[in-house]
Amino acid sequence: MNLLKVEHKNQRVLTTEQLALGYGASERNINDNFNNHKDRFIEGKHYFLLQGNKLRCFKNYPDNIGVACNRAPSLYLWTERGALRHAKILDTDKAWEVYEMLEETYYREVIEINPGAEWRKKTNLIISKICKGLNNYRTPKDDIYNALEERAKCKLKTRLNNLKVRALSQGMHQCKVNQLNNLDVIDNDPKLKEIYIAIVKEKAIKHGIRLNDY
Structure with missing residues (x-):
């Protein structure tokens, strides 16, 4: 699974589109699950909601070109904890398999520091x-x-x-x-x-x- 790396507030996140694609669900499915279980999600912990000027600034950042539709009025970005919440709600083999991959390779990037001169x-x-x-x-x-x-x-x-x-x-x-x-x-x-x-x-x-x- 080759994902475009998206970051916000110095942490790796996923768009709803990326999450749906990975979990084998539709974006509507992800949105409906979120709306039906909003009490289990905390903004800033499980997700970020970008609107207005925050969304414009995010879209205009060079690394984020193509991440969100230009006409989209809002954008949800899911943190590792948010991705885990969605995996629990979907509770499918596909969702759990992909979440484990995200946990090991996407959300946690290995930092290499050579003990040489640098x-x-x-x-x-x-x-x-x-x-x-x-x-x-x-x-x-x-x-x-x-x-x-x-x-x-x-x-x-x-x-x-x-x-x-x-x-x-x-x-x-x-x-x-x-x-x-x-x-x-x-x-x-x-x-x-x-x-x-x-x-x-x-x-x-x-x-x-x-x-x-x-």
Whole structure:
């Protein structure tokens, strides 16, 4: 099943047309099921309803060209939870089979971060995106470092101090020593780097950060 990737509010979504096609149902069937079970759907959690200026902005975005009919007065976009609700209502083998595929390959995109030279750039971009989404530029970083210390059974502050002492003893200028940080500590330990990258990837998935953001 080859689906056009649609995103809204930094998460993967499906149009009613895509959902109906995948589940082997008609769009009317999907709409009727929604209208008959509205109490089981929460806007912003199971779906987004775009109308007026929001719909115009969505249609005009280059990546969304062709996603919705130009004359459509409204557009429903279904989140992963919304797709699950519809699968439960339809309760057909086809719907469940397709939902499992969507869950594994569409809604959850695997994020690859090579531990080579680009790992700092990619992890920093992901963390910045998470911070921006939460409007909090400190806590997400602290959470990641705390998780790293817990999993690796280490103290980054101690390791950083040791790294600075070694750097000074090897003749590094004081101003450069002062610029050393936790990422330099992580870079010097392949196992630590592996754990750090894994944690950042987990956070990216949790907060809906997509590969194509980069």
